[in-house]
Amino acid sequence: MDAPPRPAVELSSLTRRFKSLIAVDKLSFEVRPKSVFGLLGSNGAGKTTVIKMLTTLLPPSAGTASVAGFDIVREPDEVRRHIGYVSQLLSSDGELTGYENLLISAKLYGLNGAERRRRIEEALELMDLTDAAGRLVGHYSGGMIRRLEIAQSMLHQPAVLFLDEPTIGLDPVARRGVWRHIEQVREEFGAAVFMTTHDMDEADHLCETVAFLNHGKLAGLGTPQELKAKTGPDATLDDVFIELTGNAPGEAGSYRDVKQVRRTAARLE
Numbered sequence: 001m002d003a004p005p006r007p008a009v010e011l012s013s014l015t016r017r018f019k020s021l022i023a024v025d026k027l028s029f030e031v032r033p034k035s036v037f038g039l040l041g042s043n044g045a046g047k048t049t050v051i052k053m054l055t056t057l058l059p060p061s062a063g064t065a066s067v068a069g070f071d072i073v074r075e076p077d078e079v080r081r082h083i084g085y086v087s088q089l090l091s092s093d094g095e096l097t098g099y100e101n102l103l104i105s106a107k108l109y110g111l112n113g114a115e116r117r118r119r120i121e122e123a124l125e126l127m128d129l130t131d132a133a134g135r136l137v138g139h140y141s142g143g144m145i146r147r148l149e150i151a152q153s154m155l156h157q158p159a160v161l162f163l164d165e166p167t168i169g170l171d172p173v174a175r176r177g178v179w180r181h182i183e184q185v186r187e188e189f190g191a192a193v194f195m196t197t198h199d200m201d202e203a204d205h206l207c208e209t210v211a212f213l214n215h216g217k218l219a220g221l222g223t224p225q226e227l228k229a230k231t232g233p234d235a236t237l238d239d240v241f242i243e244l245t246g247n248a249p250g251e252a253g254s255y256r257d258v259k260q261v262r263r264t265a266a267r268l269e
Contacts, residue, residue: 006069008033008160008192009054013063016049016216023049025216026063031209033159036186036193038203041213042247047196050213051162054194055085068159084153084161084191088168091149094138098129098148101137102155109156123151126188127181143174147181154185161185163195167202175199179206200237210237212244219244 009031016024024046031037039047052058054067056076065072068082092101102123106116124130127147132140137148146166153161166182167175179202186193197203203210204224212220212227220227220240228235231243241247 005033007031007066008035009037009065009067009194011050011054011063011065014050014053014060014065015062016046016053016058017061023216024053024060027213027216027218028063029211029218029221031160031192031194033192034186034190035208036182036195036206038207038210039194039196039213040198040200040203040210040241041219042245043198045213045245046216047213048164049216051085051164051194051196054079055083055162056080081156082159084150084156084158085164086146086149086153086162086166087164090145091152092137092145094136096137097134098124098137098140098144099133101148102133102152105152106155111155119155119157123155126154126184127151128177141174142170143177146170146174146178150178150181150185154189154191157189158191160192160194163193165196165198167197167199175202182206200241204237212241214245 007030011027011029013026013028014024015022015026027050039050041047049058053060054065054072056072056079059073067079070078070082072079096104099120102120103116106120111119124133127150129144129147129151132144137145140148150161150163150166163182167178170178182193183206185191195206207224209221209223210227211218224237227240228237231240
């Protein structure tokens with residue numbers, strides 16, 4: 001009998017403290033390969049801190065975690081080689097064309113020659129950006145920028161793609177376009193997708209498993225269907241959110257959190 005595949009992401013009592021504040025408190029869960037996993041919770045619940053630890057941008061205070069089979073503390077270089085990351089911050093240069101942005105990313109990933117050209121062309125085609133490749137990104141729509149950023153993050157064909165609020169600030173048409181492309185990335189490359197979102201419709205549509213955080217602690221874990229069934233007849237994922245966190249989606253958080261969200265939304269308009 002073949003051994004089960006190793007988890008794409010695995011956390012064991014992962015903890016992060018900032019002086020007296022415990023931002024992430026003993027988190028333990030797994031993300032299956034080739035799945036879409038949603039980390040949900042109010043602003044300030046600890047979601048971004050979790051992603052920063054898993055992408056090696058922030059060391060944990062305690063506990064362990066592995067990404068693509070590599071320990072985030074002992075093997076950070078290997079973790080970075082096997083992940084893609086699209087943050088809320090702008091990662092594409094508006095003064096360059098879409099193709100030029102991809103070319104810089106490909107060079108940073110060490111892609112060369114014919115392989116580099118092939119990967120760029122495939123990424124443009126997958127994200128429906130071939131016709132816009134020669135245009136300045138400063139003239140792209142918000143949805144096109146997000147798709148370009150995902151294309152940049154996938155050039156090296158990572159095992160795990162991290163997306164922090166991938167559709168914030170997008171209109172419904174652009175948002176659904178990004179959903180479709182996230183699903184295509186998983187199907188085309190077999191990557192696991194680890195995402196955060198405040199859009200419960202988005203989580204319900206895309207995610208096979210979701211985890212809810214409340215003040216840094218794991219408040220709930222399961223499929224959207226399982227969690228809705230536990231909450232009550234005809235419950236929505238918004239109802240689950242309120243039940244597990246005590247807030248409506250997007251309601252909690254500090255002034256700094258709100259400022260960051262609005263800055264991200266504004267640059268994608």
